[in-house]
Amino acid sequence: MDSAEHCRAQLAECSRLMPLAESAAEATVLKNLIRSRKMIANQMALYEALLQDRE
Secondary structure (H helix, E strand, C coil), X not given: CCCHHHHHHHHHHHHHHHHHCCCHXXXXXXXXXXXXXXXXXXHXXXXXXXXXXXX
């Protein structure tokens, strides 16, 4: 399973690639990936916090 840290690293890579998009379609895909990875990272962080609270 991905960690919040891993998702944020992927988010950073998509953000780095955004200015290099060669078409509107490529930019749209990157925007969608950025939004999705941000949501997943936030959810993973919450999940990780819940797991730590159980311990």
